[in-house]
Amino acid sequence: MALLSVTLDLDGTLLDTVPDLAAACHAMLAELGQPPRSDDEVRNFVGKGMAVLVERCLTWEAPPAPGLVQAGIAAFRRHYAETNGRTAQPYPGVFAGLDALAAQGLKLGVVTNKPEAFTLPLLERQGLAGYFAAVVSGDTLAQKKPDPAPVRHACELLGCRPEENVHVGDSSNDFIAARGAGCLTIGVPYGYNEGRPVTASPVDVASCHALVSDLHEAARVVAAWNGEIRTGASIVSLASSPS
Numbered sequence: 001m002a003l004l005s006v007t008l009d010l011d012g013t014l015l016d017t018v019p020d021l022a023a024a025c026h027a028m029l030a031e032l033g034q035p036p037r038s039d040d041e042v043r044n045f046v047g048k049g050m051a052v053l054v055e056r057c058l059t060w061e062a063p064p065a066p067g068l069v070q071a072g073i074a075a076f077r078r079h080y081a082e083t084n085g086r087t088a089q090p091y092p093g094v095f096a097g098l099d100a101l102a103a104q105g106l107k108l109g110v111v112t113n114k115p116e117a118f119t120l121p122l123l124e125r126q127g128l129a130g131y132f133a134a135v136v137s138g139d140t141l142a143q144k145k146p147d148p149a150p151v152r153h154a155c156e157l158l159g160c161r162p163e164e165n166v167h168v169g170d171s172s173n174d175f176i177a178a179r180g181a182g183c184l185t186i187g188v189p190y191g192y193n194e195g196r197p198v199t200a201s202p203v204d205v206a207s208c209h210a211l212v213s214d215l216h217e218a219a220r221v222v223a224a225w226n227g228e229i230r231t232g233a234s235i236v237s238l239a240s241s242p243s
């Protein structure tokens with residue numbers, strides 16, 4: 001067995017999308033006459049998909065009425081269609097890392113909780129779409145991460161078994177989904193993780209097979225793992241420390 005594919009999370013792993021998400025949240029809340037949220041609050045609300053992001057923005061002392069959440073989702077969709085990709089930035093090491101993974105002959109995929117209508121245009125706008133042979137979005141299946149189904153589905157689309165895939169992400173949603181699917185897991189420390197720094201969470205650290213500082217380092221780890229697999233050594237020895 002060798003590692004044949006790598007799936008990657010989008011928000012907080014490939015791209016910092018919070019400024020665009022926050023702009024859409026600000027416009028949605030203003031339109032509904034609701035109190036504003038800061039960009040930091042929005043950052044902490046990202047992770048479980050659009051509907052949860054909107055619901056968290058609208059939750060104060062009590063859960064919001066379902067009708068308000070539905071109106072919020074409709075307004076968010078309209079505003080995010082305007083702001084999506086406007087100021088999103090790839091994290092350092094993303095293009096070098098993807099180039100290095102592709103140069104190893106690995107097939108690449110995206111597994112995100114972002115709805116498909118926003119995922120594909122964002123990847124195009126950022127010059128990332130050409131890297132990926134499979135894109136699984138938050139509404140591709142009925143299940144989202146941390147359910148393992150989207151990661152498994154991406155493996156199927158890439159023609160690999162889960163144990164031949166490495167999933168790279170910034171949050172426990174990724175680590176739980178990848179582990180549940182039976183993939184190796186690499187964590188990056190610079191993303192969102194719903195407000196809990198990955199490196200400050202022993203559970204998250206323990207659930208990654210390796211924690212790296214960026215995707216370029218992730219590519220080096222995957223290459224080393226494939227070397228270890230070829231010689232029959234244990235992969236556990238390869239966890240590296242983030243800067």
Ligand SMILES: O=C(O)COP(=O)(O)O
Pocket residue numbers: 009010011012046047048049050053111112113114115138145
């Ligand atoms: O849409 C979200 O909530 C997060 O998306 P992600 O899975 O790419 O981090």
